Amino acid sequence: MKIEIGRERPASYKELFPGMWDIFHHFEFAAGIPQVLFALSTLKENGKPNISYHAWSCFQGGNDSGFFAILAGISLSSHTYANIRRTGEFCVNFLPLSYTDALTATIAHNADDEDEFAAGGFSQEPAFLVQVPRIKESFLSLECKTRQVINLSEAGTTALVIGEVQHVALDEEYANDVKKRYGENGFMLLVHSPFNYQTCEFSPAMAATLKLQKET
Numbered sequence: 001m002k003i004e005i006g007r008e009r010p011a012s013y014k015e016l017f018p019g020m021w022d023i024f025h026h027f028e029f030a031a032g033i034p035q036v037l038f039a040l041s042t043l044k045e046n047g048k049p050n051i052s053y054h055a056w057s058c059f060q061g062g063n064d065s066g067f068f069a070i071l072a073g074i075s076l077s078s079h080t081y082a083n084i085r086r087t088g089e090f091c092v093n094f095l096p097l098s099y100t101d102a103l104t105a106t107i108a109h110n111a112d113d114e115d116e117f118a119a120g121g122f123s124q125e126p127a128f129l130v131q132v133p134r135i136k137e138s139f140l141s142l143e144c145k146t147r148q149v150i151n152l153s154e155a156g157t158t159a160l161v162i163g164e165v166q167h168v169a170l171d172e173e174y175a176n177d178v179k180k181r182y183g184e185n186g187f188m189l190l191v192h193s194p195f196n197y198q199t200c201e202f203s204p205a206m207a208a209t210l211k212l213q214k215e216t
C-alpha cells in the first residue's frame with residue numbers, strides 16, 4: 001500500500017514552529033530526500049565574510065559548457081542572497097560532520113557587522129579566482145560566479161541561484177583517498193525531518209554521512 005499525498009497540505013502536518021509553512025513545502029517532509037549539506041561563503045557589503053549553512057542544491061555540468069552549482073533555494077532575506085546579487089560570487093565549501101556545531105554558530109551570529117568565520121571558529125583562505133574567501137577547514141571548495149538568479153517559487157521567499165564553478169580546491173588527503181570523501185569524515189547530507197504517518201510527527205533533522213556499498 002502507498003500513502004498518496006497531494007499538493008494540499010494534510011491537516012496532520014502541524015507546524016513545528018510558527019511560520020514553518022511560509023518557508024517550507026510539506027512535500028519536503030513527505031519525501032524526505034537527503035541533500036548534500038555544505039556552507040556558502042560570501043562577502044558582506046562592509047567587507048566582512050559571511051557563512052550560510054545550505055542544503056537545497058545539486059551540481060551538474062556537461063562537456064565544455066561548464067560545471068554548475070545549482071542552489072535551488074536561497075532565502076531572499078538572507079545576507080547570502082544579497083551578497084551574491086551584489087558581488088556575483090560565492091564559494092561552496094564542503095566540511096565534515098564535526099563542523100555542524102560551528103556552522104550552527106554562524107546562524108546565531110548573523111548581524112551585519114559580524115565576521116561569521118570568526119563566529120564559527122573558521123579560518124579564511126584566499127580563493128584563486130574570486131574575491132570571496134574559502135573556508136580553510138573544508139576538504140572541498142568550489143569557487144563560483146553567478147550565471148542566473150531565478151524566482152522559481154514566485155512566492156517571494158527564495159530564489160534559485162546558478163553559479164558556474166570557476167575553480168576547485170580539494171584537500172590532498174581526500175583527493176588521494178576516495179573512502180575518506182565518502183566516509184564519516186566526508187560529505188555530509190541533511191535528512192530534513194521526514195514525516196511519520198503513523199505517529200503524525202516529524203523525525204528530528206539529522207546530518208548523515210555516506211557508506212560506499214556497490215559498484216554501479
Ligand SMILES: Cc1cc2nc3c(=O)[nH]c(=O)nc-3n(C[C@H](O)[C@H](O)[C@H](O)COP(=O)(O)O)c2cc1C
Nearest residue numbers: 051052053054055056073074075078079080107110
Ligand atoms: C541544516 C541547515 C540547512 C539550511 N539550508 C538552507 C538552504 O538550503 N537555503 C537557505 O536559504 N537557508 C538554509 N538554511 C538557513 C540558513 O543557514 C540561515 O538562514 C542563515 O542564517 C543564513 O545566513 P545569512 O543571512 O548570513 O546568509 C539552513 C540551515 C540549516 C541549519
